[in-house]
Amino acid sequence: MINPRTFRDVLGTYPTGVCVITSVEADGRRHGLVVGSFTSISLDPPLVGFFPDKRSSTWPRIEAAGRFCVNVLGAEQLELCRRFAARSDDKFAELAHDHSPSGMPVFEDAIAWIDCRIEQVTEIGDHWLVVGAVEALGKRDEGTPLLFFRGQYHDLAELSD
Numbered sequence: 001m002i003n004p005r006t007f008r009d010v011l012g013t014y015p016t017g018v019c020v021i022t023s024v025e026a027d028g029r030r031h032g033l034v035v036g037s038f039t040s041i042s043l044d045p046p047l048v049g050f051f052p053d054k055r056s057s058t059w060p061r062i063e064a065a066g067r068f069c070v071n072v073l074g075a076e077q078l079e080l081c082r083r084f085a086a087r088s089d090d091k092f093a094e095l096a097h098d099h100s101p102s103g104m105p106v107f108e109d110a111i112a113w114i115d116c117r118i119e120q121v122t123e124i125g126d127h128w129l130v131v132g133a134v135e136a137l138g139k140r141d142e143g144t145p146l147l148f149f150r151g152q153y154h155d156l157a158e159l160s161d
């Protein structure tokens with residue numbers, strides 16, 4: 001039997017970037033969810049993935065929309081990260097953003113964005129595995145990513161000094 005606290009502590013030593021998965025439903029409502037589980041999966045065909053918790057209230061809305069955009073957060077976007085990691089009826093209130101080619105929210109300071117159509121959703125334990133087919137993507141040439149490691153946020157610039 002694996003102790004849940006030990007599981008979290010040990011897996012928390014694996015550093016991740018931080019992304020906001022954004023989407024817009026047919027009625028125009030915008031949704032967003034912070035994930036550390038984003039990963040590149042395949043180049044041919046181009047596929048990426050992430051793992052939303054089955055308890056997420058935002059994921060079913062994104063699934064209904066059928067598509068999403070991954071916003072890779074920069075080190076200066078901690079406030080944005082906190083906003084999208086907390087439960088709220090309108091995480092986008094008073095928030096300016098651009099749009100991906102398919103109309104998904106893209107944050108100006110994101111260091112990369114990846115526009116996807118939902119290709120596959122598979123039940124895995126207490127999470128879903130979501131696979132997205134990449135339809136468009138782009139990046140900024142500057143900026144360091146926001147990192148998450150041992151339960152805390154870090155800036156790559158601070159680590160490389």
Ligand SMILES: Cc1cc2nc3c(=O)[nH]c(=O)nc-3n(C[C@H](O)[C@H](O)[C@H](O)COP(=O)(O)O)c2cc1C
Pocket residue numbers: 018032033034035036037038050051052053054055056057058059084085086087088148
């Ligand atoms: C650094 C970080 C990484 C996270 N990674 C994930 C993740 O991979 N999958 C997930 O479902 N939730 C993840 N979360 C938690 C969700 O962001 C949070 O539970 C969710 O936004 C709660 O609101 P919701 O009900 O709107 O989904 C993460 C949170 C933080 C702060």
